[in-house]
Amino acid sequence: MESLHNHKIHIPLFSLLFFLFHFSSLHFLSLAYEQPDKYFVNCGSKADANLNDRVFTADSGFLCSEKGRTIKSTNQSTILYQTARIFYNQSNYEFMIAENGTYVVRLHFLAFSSPSVNLSSALFNVSAFPIVSNSGFKLLNNFTAKDSGNSALIEEFFLAIGPGSLKLYFTPQGSSFAFVNAIEVFRAPLKFSPRNYSSSFPLVLRTTYRVNVGGPKITPDNDTIWRNWEKDDSQPSAENSQPSSQPLNRLSVESDGFVGADNDSIAPDLVYLTAKLMTGGSNGLPNPFNITWSFNVSADARHLVRVHFCDIIGPPANIVFNLYSNGNLITKVGGPNFPFNRLNQPFYYDFVLTSKESEFINISIGPSIDTTTNNAFLNGLEMLEIIEGPALSNPPTSFCNMKGRKKIKVGLVVGSVIGGLSLICIMIVGTLFGLKYRKAKRVETSEWSPMPAIGGGSAHGRLTDGTITGSPMNYLNLGLKISFAELQQATNNFDTKLLIGEGGFGNVYRGTLLNGTNVAVKRGKRDEQGSGQGRPEFQTEIMVLSKIRHRHLVSLIGYCDERSEMILVYEFMEKGSLRDHLYDSNLPRLSWKQRLEICIGAARGLHYLHRGAAGGIIHRDVKSTNILLDENHVAKVADFGLSRSGPLDETHVSTNVKGTFGYLDPEYIMSQQLTEKSDVYSFGVVLLEVLCARRAIDTMLPRDQMNLAEWGMLCKKKGLLEQIVDTSIKNEIDPSSLRKFSETAEKCLQEDANDRPTMGDVLWDLEYAFQLQQTAKHREPHEDSTANASSAFALPNVQHFPSVSSTVNIDDLALPGDDELDTTEVEVFSQLRVGDAR
Known part of the structure; x- marks a missing residue:
């Protein structure tokens, strides 16, 4: 032989x-070996899935895209394959890798059919970046899972990865799309890593x-x-x-x-x-x-x-x-x-x-x-x-950058807001500063001017004196400081298993303080702390939240400013954000009554900021992700890192433009003159989101429908607004309530800020819409709600009608100190998603 x-x-x-x-040297360690970096991800779902003693968690904490859609199967018995995440544009997941070594990467695909899409028609590539020597490799090329049948198709790879982050890119081919049901990333036992491998030959095996x-x-x-x-x-x-x-x-x-x-x-x-x-x-x-x-x-x-x-x-x-x-x-x-x-x-x-x-x-x-x-x-x-190449020397072009924030086509989006000459201006400004700060989702033409440092040493070692208006105020002794050691203990040393969100400012962890309080711990990024970026938002958030307290504003539990750490500790909002409940198919749909209550609660919070807080505060980043819901769906406004304080009745505040595309006040963009009416405009966009369950900006739609504010107002003027109302609530809305609600949104979205109502007026109108909806339930079937709307209530009664979300009848304009009576002390914060946290 x-x-x-x-x-x-x-x-x-x-x-x-x-x-x-x-x-x-490739043999594995014993069963007792515990992988230091391991991720098991249930794609397209917020529910945990247990498979073979592995707990697959929701993918939102790793997803670097807002274009992904959740697709659900109706006939799959295995929980891991009941959902999938699909992408119509190149998108990626990101996993933080702490140690150099060889990692196992498994991708799960089950091409089930849903009423909206058949996954067997997907055609796409999957790439990984970086592998060793900062290179990347295409793992799957022109891949399709159409032959998987009723069994999942699992693609397994062994990758040599250095410390940093591993990005898995899903790139649809042609007019097709990409999808994935689950992802595993974990470090193989230490002896698996090849000894003395050359950087010219990275370990990539399929x-x-x-x-x-x-x-x-x-x-x-x-x-x-x-x-x-x-x-x-x-x-x-x-x-x-x-x-x-x-x-x-x-x-x-x-x-x-x-x-x-x-x-x-x-x-x-x-x-x-x-x-x-x-x-x-x-x-x-x-x-x-x-x-x-x-x-x-x-x-x-x-x-x-x-x-x-x-x-x-x-x-x-x-x-x-x-x-x-x-x-x-x-x-x-x-x-x-x-x-x-x-x-x-x-x-x-x-x-x-x-x-x-x-x-x-x-x-x-x-x-x-x-x-x-x-x-x-x-x-x-x-x-x-x-797999030997060709190696990718640079990460694939993506709509996402490193930390899960979506890159917006600045000219296209801003053009949908203001058009014409302003389009060119915003393209220039947005491009320059987008390149500088790599923060494309949040529009910031410049950073907040930092407060002066005091004392010796690093300016970032401790908070500085001053307020957001510049007047002296030492807030080092507010009784809100929490030691870094306690926060380490509260989060199990910032265990990734407790990670509930990730964004521009840093990661958000769920934790439990020594007194048993459940909290959300937002830890600033180390790289941003070194450069000073993020510190103004950190200081502003502390200053704003330390001097206000209201039932419909999220509460600051404390902060940590030691060891160059910037950490904010909030109450934990059990139900997440309003955005989650409008777009996540895994969550129960909100009824029209619930949506009205949420809008009323958010309006109460903003009205208090504008008129009840000392000096008046402009939020400057009102959007559905910053309206959070507690366990009873009570709304609270959150994220005050961009807020400005000052006398709102006297003059406009000149400021650099900050906010989020789709919600930005066009007049504020043009003039850089910030007023409380800028918040009113943003809130008007939120009202349309609530009514239509449609994102403020959706680049997948035709050009004339891309911007929700423009499209909604066009439909309103043509009498077609009912055609774009969320179908899940369309039949339960009383016509009178719908008319009042849409009129309120229309007033908020007026181009001229002087034509917009105050938040107090908006609150009044929303409570009126709520009363119209409530009264409609008691009418006889033969009665026409539209004909009776004007006589159903005398307007003076509406002013004092409490939202069902309110549990106490107290004036929401209470001054600092008194307003603590209107606070529900629920130690909870938001379950922030990638791209939503700061």
Whole structure:
């Protein structure tokens, strides 16, 4: 049989690759090994999914896109595959990697059909960036999961990754889309990482086959790192051994490329306790004969092959056989001096093959001429394709940047707001500062002027004196300071399992203080702290929230400003943001009554900011993500990092433009003159969002429909507003209530700020709309609500009608100190999503 040997497998190439993938060091640690970086993600869902003792969490904390849609299946029993995230534009997930090493990345695809889309029609690429040497690789090219049927298609990769972040890019091809059901990213046990690998040859492997030779299929729940081992259906004439009843004798031994499988992370016991054997010439087969396995592979690709052996038949010293690939001798196995010649001692051997022009690789075992015992065995086989490029030197172009914020096409979006000459101005301003700060979702033409530092040392080591209006106020002794040590304990040292949001300012963690209070802990980014960016927002948020308290404003529990940390601690809002409930298909739809109550609550909070807070405060970033809901769906306005304070009745405040596209007051953009009416405009956009369940800016829609404020007002003027009302609530809205609500939104969205109402007027109108809706329930079926609307109430009564969301009848314009009576002390904050937190 040795005559089959030839030189098609070149020794220098083999040596280089064997050194590169020195899999004698590739064996895994024991089952007790705990991966320091591990992520299990349930894509398109907010519900946790438990699969094989892994808890897959919602993908919002890792998703770097707002274009992704959630698709739900109606006939899948496995919870992990009941949802999928689809992308119509290139988007990516991001995972923070703390330690250098080799990582397992698994992508789950199940092409189910939903009423809105058939996932089997998806065609897309998947790329990873960065791998070692700051390069990237395309993992899947023109991929489709249409043949997955009722079973999930799982693509598995092994990547060498350095500290930093791993980004997985999903890129639709042509007019198609991309999707994914679940993602796993976890560090392989330490000994998996190849020793002395060259940066010119990054480790990128794709699993193509994993076979339990001679045994049954092994599912992930029977594998320590959750692998699938397929059943061996080849070679029906060769015989399967009877499963061994003796325990394995695992030893850490290495010799001539053979490595002892010293723990069950290399392969489960079930792999080594069964085998495929020669039949010794029975069944009419020649004696001796070879057992061959044939694998369909990519042409002109290199593959790493791992073969698993364990002699469970004996006597070991008498069995010597050869391992072949496509007729070429790879190595000899067994013999008297072989270090693995004991019964039930598992070991493995790795080698690299090139498929050349062929699309098949044959692996064979057969007896050697060095023995009179015509027998051979194989227990398991793994084949991984070596992905060799071309390497990506730069991350793919994406609508997202590093921290999950969406890049907006500035000219297109702003043009939908103001058009004409202002379009050119905003394009220039937005482009310049977008390049400078890489914060495309939030429009900031300049940073807030930082407050002067006091004392010695770093200006960022502790908060400075002053208020947001410039008057002296030392807020170092407000009784709100919380030690860094307590916050470490509250968040289990900022455990990623407690991560509930990520944004421009930093990550948000759920935590529990020493007194049992549940809180949201927003920790500023270290890189922003070093440069001073983010500190003005940090200081402003403390100054605003420390001097106001109101039932409909989120409460600041405390802050930490030590060890160069900038940390804000808030109450935790159990139900998340208004935006979540308008667009997330996994959450129950809000009724019209609930939406009215939420709008009334938010209006009360903003009205208090404008008129009840000392000096008056302009929020400057009113949007649906900054209206948070507690466990009873009571609305609270949040995120005061961009707020400005000053006398609102005297003069306009000249300020650089800040806010969020789609909500920005056009007059404020043009004049840079900030007034409370800018908040009113933004709130008008929110009212349309609530009514239509449509985003403020949706670039997927036609040009004339892209901007919700423009499109909504156009429909209102044409008498077509009812046609764009959220279909889930359309039939429950009383016409009188709808008319009053839409009129209120229209008044808020007037181009001239002088034509807009105050927040007090808006609150009055919303409560009126609520009363009209409530009264409609008591009318007889023959009564026409429109005809009776004007006579249903005398207007003076409406002013004092409390929202159902209110639990106390107290004037919402209470001054600081008194307004604490109107506070519900629920220690909760928002479940912020990627791109929503600061």
